[in-house]
Amino acid sequence: MSKQPLFWAANLKLLRTRKKISQQHLADLLGLNKYKITAQESGKTRNPRMEDLVLIAGYFMIDIDIMIKTDLSRIPEALLLELEAGKKIDLAGKHLRILPITVDDNNEENMEYVPARAKAGYRNGFSDPDFIAALPRFTLPELPRGKTIRMFPISGDSMAPIPDGSHIIAQYLEDWSMLKNNMPCILVLRGGEEDIVFKIVGNHIRQNGTLTLHSLNPNYATTTVAIEEVLEIWTFISYMSKQVPEPLAS
Incomplete structure (x- = not known):
């Protein structure tokens, strides 16, 4: 079974540069050491602390699951802007959908x-x-x-x-x-x-x-x-x- 590719490092760098802030500035905003940001963007941190993931994803207003599993550089610009605005977008298509149906006299779907x-x-x-x-x-x-x-x-x-x-x-x-x-x-x-x-x-x-x-x-x-x-x-x-x-x- 092939491994799921992970995009945290690339996505972190992409989102930071889109905001036009330096690694030091981001670290100051989050109360982190700059070298943590540098190490995560370079992929040198193999297992980042969960507290750091929550803090960084929360700052960018994007779900951790999306930050890790989705290559944001390949997402259409309009969709990426909505994500950056904090909108909850179902990229995986897993959210429940309510579909109206009708049933017959035996309670089976028409x-x-x-x-x-x-x-x-x-x-x-x-x-x-x-x-x-x-x-x-x-x-x-x-x-x-x-x-x-x-x-x-x-x-x-x-x-x-x-x-x-x-x-x-x-x-x-x-x-x-x-x-x-x-x-x-x-x-x-x-x-x-x-x-x-x-x-x-x-x-x-x-x-x-x-x-x-x-x-x-x-x-x-x-x-x-x-x-x-x-x-x-x-x-x-x-x-x-x-x-x-x-x-x-x-």
Whole structure:
């Protein structure tokens, strides 16, 4: 099992230089010896005192876990500014999400279908129980039971050979840290022209708080989205289409 890379030393130096203060100034502010700061930034201190970690992380208003495990130099500038402002950002995707669901007469979760007419409003209504309750429901054999499953329409040819107008059946992912790399997923995004996208997703949450979005169609470029722009992640189960796939070239 490979070791988790640690970024405390590099992150400490990055945050200090972004504040434009010297090692001596930081040490004076924290009531520490300057050589402690020097040793930690150089990586010479293998096991810093927990009291020092708490003191330094508290000064920069960033969680210790993020300071240690996340390479802040690779995080988008807008996200780093929010972290420096003391905002609690879920870089690991582990925070609990409340998802409205509906159940049938047997108290089993319904499978909801997001039709094209409701797709545009899903970004605003995804957390509204009344909006979810108004969505049509569907059933299909051999789908996982006891899971939260929805069906989303897609448009365009970025995921060809999956045809334009197909319907993607996907399972809700609560813990984003469990997202396997290069998984086909439906993403519900906070902003941008498209609110629901279907892509092959590269997971870089732990490294820099981003996801990379790849298309099956090679004519489309890979894009990157900050995790703060993601509202929901649904992992691919199957798809439905009215189109017959094109025959293989002879």
